[in-house]
Amino acid sequence: MRVSQMFIPTLREVPAEAEIASHKLMLRAGLMRKLASGIYSFLPLGYRVFRKIEQIVREEMDRAGAQELIMSALLPAEVYQASGRWEVFGPEMFRLKDRNGRDFCLGPTHEEIFTELVRNETRSYRSLPMTLYQIQTKYRDERRPRFGVMRSREFVMKDAYSFDRDEAGLDISYKKMHDAYCRAFDRCSLDYIVVDADTGAMGGSGSQEFMVKSEIGEAVIAFCEACGYAANDEKAQCIPDNECSSKECVAGRELPLEKVATPDVKTIEDLTEFFKCSPKEFAKTLIYQADNRVVAAMVRGDRELNETKLQNYLGCIELAMADAETVSGVTGAAVGFAGPVGLKVEIIVDPEVAGMKNFVIGANETGYHLKNVNIGRDFKASAVIDLRKITEGDKCPKCGAPVKVARGIEVGHIFKLGTKYSKALGCVYLDEAGKENPMVMGCYGIGINRTMAAVIEQNNDENGIIWPMSVAPYHVIIVPVNTTEPAQMEIAEKIYRDLQAAGIEVMLDDRNERPGVKFKDADLIGIPIRITVGKKAGEGIVEYKQRQAAGVADMSIEEALVRAKNEVLEALGR
Numbered sequence: 001m002r003v004s005q006m007f008i009p010t011l012r013e014v015p016a017e018a019e020i021a022s023h024k025l026m027l028r029a030g031l032m033r034k035l036a037s038g039i040y041s042f043l044p045l046g047y048r049v050f051r052k053i054e055q056i057v058r059e060e061m062d063r064a065g066a067q068e069l070i071m072s073a074l075l076p077a078e079v080y081q082a083s084g085r086w087e088v089f090g091p092e093m094f095r096l097k098d099r100n101g102r103d104f105c106l107g108p109t110h111e112e113i114f115t116e117l118v119r120n121e122t123r124s125y126r127s128l129p130m131t132l133y134q135i136q137t138k139y140r141d142e143r144r145p146r147f148g149v150m151r152s153r154e155f156v157m158k159d160a161y162s163f164d165r166d167e168a169g170l171d172i173s174y175k176k177m178h179d180a181y182c183r184a185f186d187r188c189s190l191d192y193i194v195v196d197a198d199t200g201a202m203g204g205s206g207s208q209e210f211m212v213k214s215e216i217g218e219a220v221i222a223f224c225e226a227c228g229y230a231a232n233d234e235k236a237q238c239i240p241d242n243e244c245s246s247k248e249c250v251a252g253r254e255l256p257l258e259k260v261a262t263p264d265v266k267t268i269e270d271l272t273e274f275f276k277c278s279p280k281e282f283a284k285t286l287i288y289q290a291d292n293r294v295v296a297a298m299v300r301g302d303r304e305l306n307e308t309k310l311q312n313y314l315g316c317i318e319l320a321m322a323d324a325e326t327v328s329g330v331t332g333a334a335v336g337f338a339g340p341v342g343l344k345v346e347i348i349v350d351p352e353v354a355g356m357k358n359f360v361i362g363a364n365e366t367g368y369h370l371k372n373v374n375i376g377r378d379f380k381a382s383a384v385i386d387l388r389k390i391t392e393g394d395k396c397p398k399c400g401a402p403v404k405v406a407r408g409i410e411v412g413h414i415f416k417l418g419t420k421y422s423k424a425l426g427c428v429y430l431d432e433a434g435k436e437n438p439m440v441m442g443c444y445g446i447g448i449n450r451t452m453a454a455v456i457e458q459n460n461d462e463n464g465i466i467w468p469m470s471v472a473p474y475h476v477i478i479v480p481v482n483t484t485e486p487a488q489m490e491i492a493e494k495i496y497r498d499l500q501a502a503g504i505e506v507m508l509d510d511r512n513e514r515p516g517v518k519f520k521d522a523d524l525i526g527i528p529i530r531i532t533v534g535k536k537a538g539e540g541i542v543e544y545k546q547r548q549a550a551g552v553a554d555m556s557i558e559e560a561l562v563r564a565k566n567e568v569l570e571a572l573g574r
């Protein structure tokens with residue numbers, strides 16, 4: 001297409017609201033615009049990329065034998081009420097009523113709707129296994145929409161659902177999806193790792209996430225280079241490190257409880273300073289609001305609490321740190337002095353804390369701490385469960401070697417659901433003996449928008465985006481240096497026609513702009529190959545440049561044509 005006729009509203013300035021590279025570049029390169037918090041419009045260039053990613057995912061789903069269909073985004077409440085998720089989704093679900101007062105939602109994910117469809121239409125074992133999918137818009141009223149389309153409130157998901165007779169069948173369907181995801185993300189040139197994930201509120205027997213390695217990722221992953229173990233931090237099981245260094249601890253005796261005045265000592269740093277010892281000798285008592293109840297959770301002073309682990313244990317819908325008023329309501333003290341002794345709420349304790357002796361905690365009295373605290377003698381835990389976040393160097397739960405910790409962007413998620421939804425909604429099949437059995441299900445999601453942002457996150461430099469050929473909005477951009485020069489334009493037009501005839505997607509920058517402006521734009525929008533037609537055009541020489549490489553090369557028009565065609569077709573595997 002001719003750039004003079006294209007709608008590509010690029011920006012020179014970095015938009016203030018954008019914090020990460022992909023968000024900045026998607027705005028600057030004119031790929032999208034914001035409509036409201038977490039809601040975006042894709043503009044022509046962005047939509048081309050979006051459709052290519054969608055198409056890659058579609059081809060891999062089809063190759064794996066899944067069948068595409070499309071469902072509505074506007075969904076009746078009843079089926080979500082039947083599964084219990086009308087409540088579970090809480091404020092993340094966009095809800096609305098029709099003119100007759102009937103409840104609806106904008107679908108956040110479609111397990112129930114697919115299960116209901118299959119329940120109504122399929123009865124026999126002969127129809128199984130079956131995997132259905134759609135590429136469709138989802139709505140989630142995220143607590144914190146951020147990073148552009150990385151975490152938005154409206155996004156497109158490829159969601160697939162498999163239906164099998166038994167667990168063994170599910171294992172096969174699941175593996176097919178796993179492999180299809182690997183192929184799709186490989187085709188998008190993403191550097192990703194597959195990690196074990198938490199099955200959380202969804203229930204089910206196993207789950208993995210596809211994580212694109214990135215500093216800005218919101219997910220934390222722990223992996224072991226020794227044995228290949230990889231899990232997200234919500235799932236990663238922590239091995240307690242109970243080697244306590246304090247003298248008292250080593251002695252193993254329980255010392256008498258002491259109340260110590262600690263005015264203005266609130267943080268762990270203040271405490272280590274005051275007590276002149278390591279944060280490993282303190283235990284933090286964190287007060288949480290879990291739906292309607294208040295609970296306390298304890299981890300060692302140098303550890304962080306993993307809220308997903310706590311939430312899974314409590315089975316609550318909403319979990320948040322309690323506000324100052326609630327904290328002083330249950331502890332009788334200002335924030336910073338909470339402790340388990342005498343506390344009248346449920347106290348959930350990490351195994352490391354359970355193994356500590358003679359440690360320091362808040363006294364539930366402003367300005368005081370307790371020393372030489374011992375669990376059992378001084379307070380009782382309601383439960384001892386793994387509550388903490390895994391950290392670099394922790395023991396691998398599989399082999400014991402030290403784990404590494406990195407950040408990742410979750411682009412895909414595959415899940416063995418088992419019979420949770422089929423049982424709740426009565427999705428059964430009749431086996432050879434005519435006996436009814438619940439179908440065994442899996443569900444599988446890829447965020448198309450987030451995948452697009454992740455591709456940019458991994459493929460950019462200070463000048464702009466560097467699209468992998470497979471998802472580039474156009475493969476080649478031709479830049480005539482001087483559009484008023486007929487010789488240059490004639491050659492540019494010829495290259496344009498030739499490449500198009502070969503099935504290559506080409507832009508011709510026919511704008512009457514300075515070459516510097518055109519080069520900057522070509523770099524910003526990240527077209528993989530640039531062919532510049534300049535002064536040497538008269539001698540039949542053009543300049544060839546790959547977006548990801550530094551150098552440029554002069555070559556004959558014919559050579560440039562052959563090279564561009566080969567590079568594009570090879571990258572696309574044609």
Ligand code: ATP
Pocket residue numbers: 109140142149150151152153154155157410411412413445446447448449450451
């Ligand atoms: P997250 O933990 O990041 O909120 P999730 O676990 O809620 O993700 P799933 O319900 O498994 O996500 O959805 C499947 C896929 O949909 C995710 O892997 C991701 O690619 C995409 N996705 C989920 N939420 C969003 C969002 N708010 N914006 C863009 N994409 C999303």
Ligand code: MG
Pocket residue numbers: none
């Ligand atoms: Mg989410």
